[in-house]
Each structure stands twice: as structure tokens, then as C-alpha cells.
Amino acid sequence: MEYAELLSHKIRFYEKSFHYIGLLKAVMRLSMTSLKAADAKEIASSVTAIANKKLKAEKEANVGKKKQGAKKKQLHVDNQDDDMVSAAYDEAADDYDFM
Numbered sequence: 001m002e003y004a005e006l007l008s009h010k011i012r013f014y015e016k017s018f019h020y021i022g023l024l025k026a027v028m029r030l031s032m033t034s035l036k037a038a039d040a041k042e043i044a045s046s047v048t049a050i051a052n053k054k055l056k057a058e059k060e061a062n063v064g065k066k067k068q069g070a071k072k073k074q075l076h077v078d079n080q081d082d083d084m085v086s087a088a089y090d091e092a093a094d095d096y097d098f099m
Contacts, residue, residue, distance in 0.1 A: 014020050
């Protein structure tokens with residue numbers, strides 16, 4: 001456990017980095033290549049338990065906050081002719097016809 005704490009302390013230095021999650025995934029993947037399936041399952045259940053505790057704590061922290069639902073986006077259609085201005089392009093195409 002002492003070695004795990006030392007390693008954890010070194011890795012946590014990069015916790016704010018964008019690549020931190022990728023680092024943890026890579027370390028876990030590379031560290032678990034020689035493990036048996038039962039051992040890998042045990043580690044996975046341990047990580048899942050930690051994730052569930054974190055989710056529960058976040059939900060409890062957000063209980064008092066009121067959710068503001070996202071407003072539905074509406075499509076505003078005023079004039080159909082505003083969407084496409086083809087007359088200016090058609091005249092320019094007639095002036096220069098290379099074929």
C-alpha cells in the first residue's frame with residue numbers, strides 16, 4: 001500500500017491535465033495485461049464501487065439546486081425568399097460561360 005500511495009501522489013500531480021484520464025486508462029490497461037479474468041473483474045468492481053460513491057455524492061450535492069430545463073429551439077421562418085438569393089448568381093453565371 002505504501003508503494004500505491006507514492007505512485008498515486010506522483011500521478012495526481014497531473015490531475016488537471018487534459019490527458020489525465022487517458023493516462024489512467026493506459027496505466028490500468030497495461031498493468032492488467034497479465035492478470036487472470038477473475039482478478040480483472042475484481043478490479044473492475046472496485047472501480048465501479050468508487051464511481052457509484054462519487055455519483056451518489058454528486059447527486060446529494062445537487063439535490064437543493066433546481067434544474068432549469070433546456071428551452072426548445074424554434075425555427076423562425078418569416079419570408080421564404082430570404083433564404084435563397086439566386087438571381088445575383090444566375091446573372092454572373094451567364095456572363096462567363098467557359099464551355
